[in-house]
Amino acid sequence: MYVKSRMQTDLVTIHGEDNLHTALVLMREKRIHQLPVTVGKKLIGIITDRDIRQASSPGLKDKKLEMDPLLSSIRVEEIMAREVITVSPQAPLEDAILLLYLNRFGGLPVVEGDGELVGIITKTDILKAFIETLGIGEPSSRLELVLEDSPGALAEVVKIIQKYNINISSIMSAPHEEKNKKNIFLRLATIDLTSVKEALLKAGYTIIQP
Amino acid sequence: MSKTGLIYDPDYLKHETSYGHPESPRRLKAILEHLEKSGLLSKLELLTPRKAEIEWLETIHTPEYVREVLERCLKGDNFIHTYDTHICSASFEVAVLAAGGILTAIDAVMQEKLDKVFCAIRPPGHHAEKTRAMGFCLFNNIAIGARYVQQKYGLERVLVIDWDAHHGNGTQHAFEADPTVFYFSIHEHPTFLFPGTGRSWEKGIDKGEGFTINFTLEPHAGFQEYQQAFENVLKPAALKYKPQFILISAGFDGHIQDPLTHIALASNHYGKLTTMVKEIAEECCGGRIVSALEGGYDLTALAESVASHLLALMSET
Numbered sequence: 001m002y003v004k005s006r007m008q009t010d011l012v013t014i015h016g017e018d019n020l021h022t023a024l025v026l027m028r029e030k031r032i033h034q035l036p037v038t039v040g041k042k043l044i045g046i047i048t049d050r051d052i053r054q055a056s057s058p059g060l061k062d063k064k065l066e067m068d069p070l071l072s073s074i075r076v077e078e079i080m081a082r083e084v085i086t087v088s089p090q091a092p093l094e095d096a097i098l099l100l101y102l103n104r105f106g107g108l109p110v111v112e113g114d115g116e117l118v119g120i121i122t123k124t125d126i127l128k129a130f131i132e133t134l135g136i137g138e139p140s141s142r143l144e145l146v147l148e149d150s151p152g153a154l155a156e157v158v159k160i161i162q163k164y165n166i167n168i169s170s171i172m173s174a175p176h177e178e179k180n181k182k183n184i185f186l187r188l189a190t191i192d193l194t195s196v197k198e199a200l201l202k203a204g205y206t207i208i209q210p
Numbered sequence: 211m212s213k214t215g216l217i218y219d220p221d222y223l224k225h226e227t228s229y230g231h232p233e234s235p236r237r238l239k240a241i242l243e244h245l246e247k248s249g250l251l252s253k254l255e256l257l258t259p260r261k262a263e264i265e266w267l268e269t270i271h272t273p274e275y276v277r278e279v280l281e282r283c284l285k286g287d288n289f290i291h292t293y294d295t296h297i298c299s300a301s302f303e304v305a306v307l308a309a310g311g312i313l314t315a316i317d318a319v320m321q322e323k324l325d326k327v328f329c330a331i332r333p334p335g336h337h338a339e340k341t342r343a344m345g346f347c348l349f350n351n352i353a354i355g356a357r358y359v360q361q362k363y364g365l366e367r368v369l370v371i372d373w374d375a376h377h378g379n380g381t382q383h384a385f386e387a388d389p390t391v392f393y394f395s396i397h398e399h400p401t402f403l404f405p406g407t408g409r410s411w412e413k414g415i416d417k418g419e420g421f422t423i424n425f426t427l428e429p430h431a432g433f434q435e436y437q438q439a440f441e442n443v444l445k446p447a448a449l450k451y452k453p454q455f456i457l458i459s460a461g462f463d464g465h466i467q468d469p470l471t472h473i474a475l476a477s478n479h480y481g482k483l484t485t486m487v488k489e490i491a492e493e494c495c496g497g498r499i500v501s502a503l504e505g506g507y508d509l510t511a512l513a514e515s516v517a518s519h520l521l522a523l524m525s526e527t
Contacts (some may be wrong), residue, residue, distance in 0.1 A: 139292070139337075139344050139379070139405040165293045190294040191337070191345040191376065191404040192232055194469045210402040210429035210472050 003096050004089035006129050007110045007119035013038045016045065016077030020052050023076055024066060027052075036109045036117055037080050043109055043117040045080035055079050086111040089118055093129060096121050135170030135187035143186045143193060144208040145200070146176055154184065160203060161188065164196045183208075214524040215255040215318055217311040217329035218242065225304035225333050227296035228288065232470060232507040233333065233346040241330050241503075244513035250520055255324055259311035259331070262354065267309060269357035270350050270384050275341045279305065279348055290343045297348070305333055305348040312355035312457075315500045319455075320363050326523045328460070329502040330516070336378030336459045336504050337405060345376065345405060351502050352459045353384040356391050359455050366390055369453035369494075371444065371487055372397070373436075374461020374504040375471040377408025377424065381459065387418040392451050394444050396425040396436065398464075398473055403429075423447060429472035433479045436464075440486045448490045456491045456499045462506030462515040470507050477514035484522035499523065 014023050014035045023035055027049050037045040056068045065071070086109045087096050099108055100123055107122035131137070147153040154173070161168060167189040174183045188196070197207060223235035245251040267276050282290050283302040290297050308331040315327035335352055337345030356368045370385070372378040372395040385391035393414075400406045414422035425439045462480060464473035484501075491497045501519070506512035 135406075137406055139407075141404040142402060142406075167293065187406070189292050192294050192470060194232065195230065 001093040001129060002089070003087055003091045003093055003110055003121055004119075006093055006096075006125050007089065007121040008125065009119045011036070011117065011120060013117065014047070014076055015039070016075065016080065018076050020055055020071040020074045020076065020079070021066065021068075023047055024049070024052050024071060028066070033106050035076075036084075036120065037076055038117055041116045043084060043086065043111055043115050045077065045082045046084045046109065047076055047080040051079050051081070084109060087121065088112065093126070097126055100126065133170060134172065134185075138169045138187065138189070140169040140187040140189050141191060141193050143188055143197070145184045145186070146206040146208065147173075147182050147184050149176075149180050149182045153182075156203075157184070157200065157205065160199050161186075161196055164199070166190045166196060213255060213324045213326075214253075214520065215257045215315065215324040215327040216245075216251070216520070217257050217259050217315050217327060217331060219259050219307060219311070221307055222304060222330070222332050224298075224300040226298040226300070227346075231296055233296075233505075235332075236509060237506065237512055238330055238332060240509040240513045241516045244517055245520070248517055250517055253524065254520070257314055257318060257324075257327065259307055259314045259329075261303070261306045262309035262313055262349075266313060266354050266358055267306070267349055269361070270340065270353045271338070272341050276349075279343065290348070292344055295343045295346055295348070301333070301348065307331075308333060308335070309349050309351045309354045312351050312500060312502050313358050315502075316355055316359050316362075316455075319498050319500055320359065325497050326499045327501070328516070328520055328523060329500065331503055334461070334504040335502070336372060336374060336381045336461075337376070338380045339383060340380075344380075346505075347380065350380045350384060352378075352457050352504075353381050355457055355500065355502070356385070359457075360390060365454040367392065367451060367453045368455050368457065369394065369448055369451060369490075370457045370459060372459035372461075372504075373464065373483060374459055375464040375468070375473045376404055376461065376505060378459055378504075379405050379407045382408065382412070382422055382424075385418065386412075386414045386422050387416045389414075389418050389421045392421045392423075392447070392453060394423045394425070394447065395459075396427065396439050396444075398431070398471055399426040399428060403471055421451075427473060430474050432474040433476070433482065436475065436479065436483060437486075440483065445486070445490060449493060452494050453490075454495050454498075456487060456495060458487060458499065458501035459504045460501040460519060461504035462512050462519075463504075465506065465508060465511040465515055467508040467511040468506065470505070475515075477511060478518050480515040481518035481522035484519050485525075488522065
């Protein structure tokens, strides 16, 4: 999975010479928390609602911020961040996930070549990818197993599932409290897990029952 | 005793699934045998189902899907859309007779020949979507019944109560944008049980917003949780809605013995749930109830639970 297939391309941007009031109104209208600042298609900075809050008159309530005359007198380029952390559309989605997580960002501009802004990827886009990867909402039943963390352990399980002619909708592994083991979460495209569960138990696997 | 009917036809046994499949003809055999042995059968008015006319199937399913089911059965396929949903050459005809069972039942109640009818039918229906078979279901019997009672008898408000342990995704999707059918489903939480939909915040869309209720249960929930949901959630919503007819998607797979789910009801609890639904029906719609079999895969538990359901339907109080 690459950033390109998950990013949003319907972009809301602002210019450096626009004022903070304009930026704030735009963010509120579009329900977003940051705006890439561009010259033509080139990304030159980023401004967040927090930056605007910090530049506003002290003591104002959030709701009244739009009435702050100070904001109309400050240009975006005066307070925007010019060193922007970006990600390439060709980057694997993992890069975007790590950058969002490590920097505690809500979103990352996606930039190509000579700084051309081509998209934005947000935490919501990552969650959507995660929902689809987990198979949430796909007609399926969940099976949770504890496996030895060793080569081929999962393959054996998959072979058993295959015998029952059941499609795997999603598969995920997570650390187990014991280091040499893994938690495996499967979503199987069937209403009836009874036979496959029986076979797994018979083969000595540990099934975590709900 | 109020006049209670039973829809059944030996042809329902002709929908054959492969060996070991939980949704087998043995389910209906177990129910009928138990009703006979316990003496209940002789107190019921036996009704012979008709075949549902294709036009009624098409109130819920697309003509293309209906044709697909027919063609795949005739072709000799042994499953449709997912591997767990088995078919045989007779399945289309049996599925049409299952949907038709509900139509016959509705006629009997609307024409005041009977007060209440339970339909011992298969294949079940509540997972069947507009264009997709799944979860052992081919045509959405209960949804077709809801459209039938509305269109043939001019009713404006129908309540569907789905107490199968699985979420009735097909029924919800059929009516989620439609305020004229209220859908209440109580089921094991979608993270732990097929099909993975029916979360509590799914409450209907557009004009249908507020006319769908999904009540989710933690694994191992028992009668107390059901009772509270029926008393505190279903009943007030139903009394406010004032349905003119009540349909029950009666799955009995919330039984503690059931191999497919993790819910812990006993057989007699289904009678208690039935009594609570009857109270709503008496208050709102002259007691009119048609219920139809959905799931329930432990044969003994299924037969006992159905008997408990029927006893409560027949009882005067």
